[in-house]
Every structure is written in C-alpha cells, then in structure tokens.
Amino acid sequence: MALYAIGDIQGCYDELRALLDRVSFNADADQLWFAGDLINRGPRSLEVLRFVRSLGNDAVAVLGNHELHLLAVASGACKSSVNDTFKDILAAPDCDTLLDWLRQRPLMHYDAKRNIAMMHAGLAPQWDIATAQSCAQEVERELRSKRSDELFSVMYGNQPDLWSEKLRSAERWRFIINCFTRLRMCDAEGRLHVGARGPVRKRDDGLMPWFEVPGRASVDTKLVFGHWSVLGRYQAPGIYATDSGCVWGGALSAVRLDVEPAEWHSLPCPIYAKFSE
Numbered sequence: 404m405a406l407y408a409i410g411d412i413q414g415c416y417d418e419l420r421a422l423l424d425r426v427s428f429n430a431d432a433d434q435l436w437f438a439g440d441l442i443n444r445g446p447r448s449l450e451v452l453r454f455v456r457s458l459g460n461d462a463v464a465v466l467g468n469h470e471l472h473l474l475a476v477a478s479g480a481c482k483s484s485v486n487d488t489f490k491d492i493l494a495a496p497d498c499d500t501l502l503d504w505l506r507q508r509p510l511m512h513y514d515a516k517r518n519i520a521m522m523h524a525g526l527a528p529q530w531d532i533a534t535a536q537s538c539a540q541e542v543e544r545e546l547r548s549k550r551s552d553e554l555f556s557v558m559y560g561n562q563p564d565l566w567s568e569k570l571r572s573a574e575r576w577r578f579i580i581n582c583f584t585r586l587r588m589c590d591a592e593g594r595l596h597v598g599a600r601g602p603v604r605k606r607d608d609g610l611m612p613w614f615e616v617p618g619r620a621s622v623d624t625k626l627v628f629g630h631w632s633v634l635g636r637y638q639a640p641g642i643y644a645t646d647s648g649c650v651w652g653g654a655l656s657a658v659r660l661d662v663e664p665a666e667w668h669s670l671p672c673p674i675y676a677k678f679s680e
C-alpha cells in the first residue's frame with residue numbers, strides 16, 4: 404500500500420488524473436491525502452470534488468481556505484468574488500450532497516501510527532499536536548452544527564494574531580481557522596502575519612515561515628501542508644510542503660509518505676500560466 408499526499412489542486416482535474424496515472428495509483432490498495440484547496444481558480448472544481456468524494460475512505464481531504472470560502476458563499480455569509488470559479492458546484496444537481504460532504508471534512512488529519520499530521524496551511528507555533536487536534540475539533544463541531552452560518556460570518560479577518568488559551572467564540576474560531584487554512588509567516592515571537600506577502604526568506608521585516616519559529620511545539624511530528632505556492636514543493640526535516648502552484652502554471656505534486664526517504668512526483672502544468680497572467 405502506498406500513501407500519497409497531494410497539494411493544492413484548485414480545480415485542475417485533468418492534471419490530478421494524469422498525476423494519479425503517473426504514480427500508478429491503485430484505488431483498491433493505495434491511500435490519498437489531499438492537503439486542501441481542491442477547488443477554485445482552476446477550470447474543473449466540480450469534477451475534482453466529485454472524484455475525491457467518490458474515493459470514500461481511501462482518501463482524506465482537509466479543508467482549505469477555498470473550501471471554507473465556498474461554504475461561506477453558499478450559506479450567504481459572503482459574496483463570491485470575480486476570481487472565483489466554483490459556480491459550477493453551486494449550480495450542480497448534487498450541490499447539497501457535495502457541500503454536506505465538505506462540511507464533514509476535518510481541518511487537520513493526524514495519523515498517530517505514522518506520527519504525521521496534515522493541514523492546509525499550518526499550526527500556531529505554540530500548539531503541540533494534542534492542542535492542534537482539540538482546536539481543529541472545536542471548529543469542526545461548529546462547522547457541522549446548525550450554527551455554522553455564524554461561523555462563516557465571523558471567520559474573515561486577521562485578528563487576533565497571537566494564541567491564547569483564553570480566546571473565546573468568534574476570536575477563537577477565527578484564530579484557529581487562520582492557522583489551519585491561511586497561515587504562512589510568523590514573527591520570532593510566534594505571532595501570525597497572515598496578510599504578509601512577498602518572498603519566503605531574506606526579508607527585512609523579521610518574518611519567517613511559521614514552521615521555522617524557534618521553539619515550535621509541534622516539532623516532533625511530521626507535518627504535511629499546502630497553501631504556499633511561492634514556497635513551492637519543499638522538504639525539510641519533518642516538513643513536507645506540497646503546493647507547487649499547479650493553477651499558476653507550476654506543477655501538481657504528490658509526496659509518497661510510506662517510504663523513507665519520501666518520494667516526490669510532480670506533473671508540470673504550464674498551460675495555466677497563460678490564464679493567470
């Protein structure tokens with residue numbers, strides 16, 4: 404049995420199927436992990452959702468910012484933006500089934516046997532894996548409840564930026580969602596800078612990738628994530644970054660995690676460079 408983790412697909416369905424063919428994916432034996440952002444910006448979001456859902460228990464998919472955005476738009480909590488390409492999902496006859504399925508997806512998946520965790524963007528540097536798990540579950544409960552519209556209406560925003568066990572309700576949910584689905588840069592004190600843009604390293608503002616913050620509490624667990632096409636396909640001890648920017652003309656990447664060292668497979672997607680210019 405092989406275990407592959409695949410980065411941000413963003414509606415690039417043909418490329419997903421081509422990548423699975425390239426690794427000779429066998430649905431009867433292999434397992435797929437998807438690091439979130441299955442949809443949006445690319446051309447075939449509906450097909451990607453239907454396909455991943457059809458894999459049932461052979462696949463694990465965590466929620467990305469684009470899935471939460473779709474759910475928020477569908478609930479009426481926010482408007483679709485001109486760059487969104489998920490109208491086909493909202494108009495599909497199986498829309499409700501697909502959205503219900505999405506609402507049941509986790510923010511984090513932790514495989515205790517392998518000691519590997521997957522999330523779309525990152526973890527607060529102060530969180531150990533147990534804290535991360537309980538924070539994920541808190542928001543997952545809200546998302547699956549009848550109160551989920553309230554969650555969507557308060558989830559946008561960059562504050563608070565520092566973890567405290569004392570955070571409550573909207574502020575707590577927003578902080579947790581920002582870590583799991585939007586985080587890239589932190590300062591040395593472990594404060595989130597989710598609005599930060601620009602280069603990954605050699606910055607003049609003292610910011611660094613969240614996984615490089617000194618004293619990060621999750622350092623003993625392998626972490627797989629996506630969301631950061633500028634960082635690209637990247638591996639460091641205990642770190643597997645899988646978003647190689649398929650929809651931006653980069654590549655779609657899978658990392659095989661059941662072998663040591665991990666094995667990377669990338670499918671170039673130059674066609675999309677034309678659309679994103």
Ligand SMILES: [Mn+2]
Nearest residue numbers: 440467468630
């Ligand atoms: Mn993302």
